Amino acid sequence: MKQIQIIDAKNHVGETVQIGAWVANKRSSGKIAFLQLRDGTAYFQGVVVKNDVSEEVFQLAKSLTQETSILVTGEIREDARSKFGYELGITTIEVIGESHDYPITPKEHGTDFLMDHRHLWLRSSRQHAIMQIRNELIRATYEFFNEHHFVKIDPPILTGSAPEGTTDLFETNYFDQKAYLSQSGQLYMEAAAMAFGKVFSFGPTFRAEKSKTRRHLIEFWMIEPEMAFTHQEESLEVQEQYVAFLVQNVLDHCDYALHVLGRDREVLEKYTKLPFPRISYDDAIDLLIKNGFEDIQWGDDFGSPHETFIANSFDRPVFILNYPKAIKPFYMKPHPTRDDVVICADLIAPEGYGEIIGGSERAADYEFLLEQIRNHGLSEDEYSWYLDLRKYGTVPHSGFGLGLERTVTWIAGIEHVREAIPFPRLLNRIYP
Numbered sequence: 001m002k003q004i005q006i007i008d009a010k011n012h013v014g015e016t017v018q019i020g021a022w023v024a025n026k027r028s029s030g031k032i033a034f035l036q037l038r039d040g041t042a043y044f045q046g047v048v049v050k051n052d053v054s055e056e057v058f059q060l061a062k063s064l065t066q067e068t069s070i071l072v073t074g075e076i077r078e079d080a081r082s083k084f085g086y087e088l089g090i091t092t093i094e095v096i097g098e099s100h101d102y103p104i105t106p107k108e109h110g111t112d113f114l115m116d117h118r119h120l121w122l123r124s125s126r127q128h129a130i131m132q133i134r135n136e137l138i139r140a141t142y143e144f145f146n147e148h149h150f151v152k153i154d155p156p157i158l159t160g161s162a163p164e165g166t167t168d169l170f171e172t173n174y175f176d177q178k179a180y181l182s183q184s185g186q187l188y189m190e191a192a193a194m195a196f197g198k199v200f201s202f203g204p205t206f207r208a209e210k211s212k213t214r215r216h217l218i219e220f221w222m223i224e225p226e227m228a229f230t231h232q233e234e235s236l237e238v239q240e241q242y243v244a245f246l247v248q249n250v251l252d253h254c255d256y257a258l259h260v261l262g263r264d265r266e267v268l269e270k271y272t273k274l275p276f277p278r279i280s281y282d283d284a285i286d287l288l289i290k291n292g293f294e295d296i297q298w299g300d301d302f303g304s305p306h307e308t309f310i311a312n313s314f315d316r317p318v319f320i321l322n323y324p325k326a327i328k329p330f331y332m333k334p335h336p337t338r339d340d341v342v343i344c345a346d347l348i349a350p351e352g353y354g355e356i357i358g359g360s361e362r363a364a365d366y367e368f369l370l371e372q373i374r375n376h377g378l379s380e381d382e383y384s385w386y387l388d389l390r391k392y393g394t395v396p397h398s399g400f401g402l403g404l405e406r407t408v409t410w411i412a413g414i415e416h417v418r419e420a421i422p423f424p425r426l427l428n429r430i431y432p
Helices: 007-012 055-065 113-116 126-148 186-196 232-253 256-261 265-270 281-290 304-312 365-377 384-391 404-412
Strands: 016-029 030-036 042-050 069-076 088-096 171-172 176-180 198-206 218-226 278-280 320-321 344-349 354-361 397-405
Touching: 007 042, 007 088, 016 055, 016 088, 030 055, 042 055, 055 088, 126 198, 126 232, 126 256, 126 404, 186 198, 186 218, 186 384, 186 397, 218 232, 218 278, 218 404, 232 256, 232 265, 232 320, 232 344, 232 354, 232 397, 256 265, 256 404, 278 281, 281 304, 281 320, 304 320, 304 344, 304 354, 344 404, 354 404, 365 384, 397 404
Parallel strands: 042 088, 278 320
Antiparallel strands: 016 030, 016 069, 030 042, 069 088, 171 176, 198 218, 218 397, 320 344, 344 354, 354 397
16 A cells, blocks of 8 residues: 655545544534544545445544544545645544644634644644745755855854844853854854855854844844855845745745635735835935834834835835944945945835845955954954954955744744744743
8 A cells, every 4th residue: 555645645646545644623524524634744634434434434533533643545536625636535544643632722722822832733734834834945045045056054053252242142151161152153154255155054043132022033043145256236136036036936836835824925926026126224214204203313223113114115025225334233344435334235024024134245354344343342352263354365245144934924924923933932932
């Protein structure tokens, strides 16, 4: 007997197969029992007709409880009524592991309850769909950067210094000295770019930021490309091509997941049209002030309401260019004609999802960077290796960081970033 996965049902229409699955739900109607089955690849329906099976099998089908694991045998057939398109006509059932009093029932549950049971909540169709989209973004990321000849380099998670200040870092003991959980691999990517030209990292980062917003996690995953011999405008083109590529691949490969989440494909299709609009920080401030935002002035960073309003002024993701130097990290290249702004950009996602990319051209001048390190009160000794990059064959280079979970949240059209990662770490949550 051939054992298959549900996702491959389309390749076995008319065949008798065996599938290992869990019972997500069930209902019966007189002489027919309908089992909602899942196996980790997809969900579909198994149908048990009383007249086609033994009494023992039919009674077993009616008695199955939620999340009981089973081996089912039957014929794959087309099912035009379902979005998935196929179902299983079940002939035999073997119980593998019984499940009793499963805590997450089809009724409504509060967020705290679901988060306490995250290890089980992941089994639900909605969470499954979100994780499928996350997985596709990861797969497409590797495809995009491999096709563009980037080399993947893994920066350390434990670091001896902080690229953006120590206030938002987790400190730990590293034998006889202090170390920090990485908040970014960017500085190491700059070193790697000087060796390989175009590189990217993809790994976990940590921020000890005491924030409870729907956009913030304590532990999250970042994709951080860095490119030698590259100015900011060229970097912006890579960024928009990458984001459009991610959206297109979700459209191409996650249709069922988008259907489960109720995500409008036509809305997502708009986000594949290039180029993305650009607006300067100066013009963004003017736009906000003209539209009644009295809480903002030049020199302030944008909050969620500001980013949402700016993004809603366009129908696609929008780049905000050249922020004030005072609110950006020390390593950004100064503007050639102004001393108050740096050459950088944030990409703001539409529909109120906020910043998904932060990037800049990096300062390549040794003396300027040394002055910046001193002005920020950072240790010259700790950053000596970083300064070396400007001593031995420095070149113009640019890079950016994309937050995976924020991007999943936006593309999936979900409310909170906590659902975009399998086991979220939040301000007051480290369980399970």
